[in-house]
Amino acid sequence: MSKVPQHRATWRRVFGAPIVIGVLSLAGLLSALLAGDPGRYFSWFGVGLPIAIAAWAYCRK
Amino acid sequence: MIFHHEIDEALGYAPKMDVHVPGAPKLSLDAIGRAAITDHPGSVLLYMAWDKDEPGMVSTFTNTSVTSDPQTTVVKAFDAYTAKPVGLLGTGPMLVMLRLHTDMYLGLPGKWFMGIMGFLFMIAIISGVVLYWPFTRRLNFAAIRKQKSRRVLWLDWHNLLGVVTIVWALVVGGTGVINAYAEVMLGIWQRNELAAMAAPYAGKPTPAQLASLDKVLGNAMKVAPGMDPAFIAFPGTPFTSTHHFAVFLRGDTPLTSRLVKPVLLDGETGEVSDTSELPTYLKAVLVSQPLHFGDYGGMPLKIIWALLTVFTIIVLGSGLYLWAVKRSKVRRGARLSAGAQAAIGSSS
Incomplete structure (x- = not known):
């Protein structure tokens, strides 16, 4: 295994989840503004995701 | 608000x-x-x-x-x-809160000040993103090391709560800055x-x-x-x-x-x-x-907004704590090495 892919794998492990959360947050922030009632429901998921993750991290052993 | x-x-x-x-x-x-x-x-x-x-x-x-x-x-x-x-x-009372939040009863200079504070808030977030890599590259996402010291526990919570709220905090910070200059733009x-x-x-x-x-x-x-x-x-x-x-x-x-x-x-x-x-x-x-x-997506979004605000306060508080702990460590370290040098100097 060469050194570069390993570095890339580390990068993905560290920043992968935060980027997915960030994209979903942004989508949620905009959907309530742009997409009517369905957008509003999605915003509760997207913007609320960080709270769910923190709750999961807190309750996990 | x-x-x-x-x-x-x-x-x-x-x-x-x-x-x-x-x-x-x-x-x-x-x-x-x-x-x-x-x-x-x-x-x-x-x-x-x-x-x-x-x-x-x-x-x-x-x-x-x-x-x-x-x-x-x-x-x-x-x-x-x-x-x-x-x-x-x-x-x-809510008008008093709004005035405190927008210009602290100082008029336009107060708004400029709040706008600059909002800008610094965004810079602080970005600096946190830069530090996220060296502090977490050996850990899994959302790792909370409970068995280690109190400082490490708070470091992990600071990193987790900070990284999951980056986008939200940047949006709230950025739109806050824009709002602070609303009067200027109206002019x-x-x-x-x-x-x-x-x-x-x-x-x-x-x-x-x-x-x-x-x-x-x-x-x-x-x-x-x-x-x-x-x-x-x-x-x-x-x-x-x-x-x-x-x-x-x-x-x-x-x-x-x-x-x-x-x-x-x-x-x-x-x-x-x-x-x-x-x-x-x-x-x-x-x-x-x-x-x-955050008043555009019904009551659930308002509650989420309030909880994310609490997260941000925890991130700010734990950040200050981590900074204070680190500073006192560096000071103690400096004093120890100074003392050691003095001891070496007197013995020679």
């Missing part, structure tokens, strides 16, 4: 509206205007505004003149069916776009006899069918020229209800003079307001 409306209601600072039979006729706007002046003799009308969620209510803004200090403007709600005053608006609009719209009427005095408000509103609404009035600015106020009424129309979605469309009407005849779209920078201000306060 997130629960502004609910707190006002709970404390009794929201106007209580009578219930009217469906289809009951509303009074003319001129009648509401007369009622507002009768209520505040010697005053003039500055604005009339409509609340999206209270269709039976008209808010009137009065002051001794159109150019008086905006902080002394009286905002009173009237029943659109009976022209009865139903309560003052913009009073109570730019007045001097450029608005002045250009009013240029053909330059030099005309303030109308001696104002046109009928119902005629003004009716003509304005013909320009953009399907839109509802947000507010009317009377001649001489900052939102229009000295000779014109400006009627600001809005749509009915969370987005289009913010993107108001100004229609300028002759103050004496009530005929439409000009209409335009707001410039992009003012649209940015209007769209940034909901994104700052």
Whole structure:
């Protein structure tokens, strides 16, 4: 295994989840503004995701 | 600020509206205007505004003149069916909170200061993202090392809560900065776009006899069918020229209800003079307001907003704690090495 892919794998492990959360947050922030009632429901998921993750991290052993 | 409306209601600072039979006729706007002046003799009308969620209510803004200090403007709600005053608006403890939050009662300098603080907040977030890599590259996402020291535990929580709220905090911070400079941008609009719209009427005095408000509103609404009035600015106020009424129309979605469309009407005849779209920078201000306060997606979004605010406070607090612990460590380290050097020096 060469050194570069390993570095890339580390990068993905560290920043992968935060980027997915960030994209979903942004989508949620905009959907309530742009997409009517369905957008509003999605915003509760997207913007609320960080709270769910923190709750999961807190309750996990 | 997130629960502004609910707190006002709970404390009794929201106007209580009578219930009217469906289809009951509303009074003319001129009648509401007369009622507002009768209520505040010697005053003039500055604005009339409509609340999206209270269709039976008209808010009137009065002051001794159109150019008086905006902080002394009286905002009173009237029943659109009976022209009865139903309560003052913009009073109570939440207004104090809003002033503390926007300019700390310091006017424009306070707003500049708050804008700079918002900017520093965003820089702090970005610096946190930069530090995230060296601190977490050996850990899994959301790793909380409970068995280690208190400092490590707080470091892990700081990193987790910080990284999951980055986008939200940047949006709230960025829109806050935009809001802080709203007044400046309104001034730019007045001097450029608005002045250009009013240029053909330059030099005309303030109308001696104002046109009928119902005629003004009716003509304005013909320009953009399907839109509802947000507010009317009377001649001489900052939102229009000295000779014109400006009627600001809005749509009915969370987005289009913010993107108001100004229609300028002759103050004496009530005929439409000009209409335009707001410039992009003012649209940015209007769209940034909901994104700052989180009041555009129902009660669940407000609760989420409040919890994320708590997260941000925890991130700030733990960041200060980690910084203080690190600083005291460095100091102790420096003292130890100085002491060791002194010991070596004395023994030789």
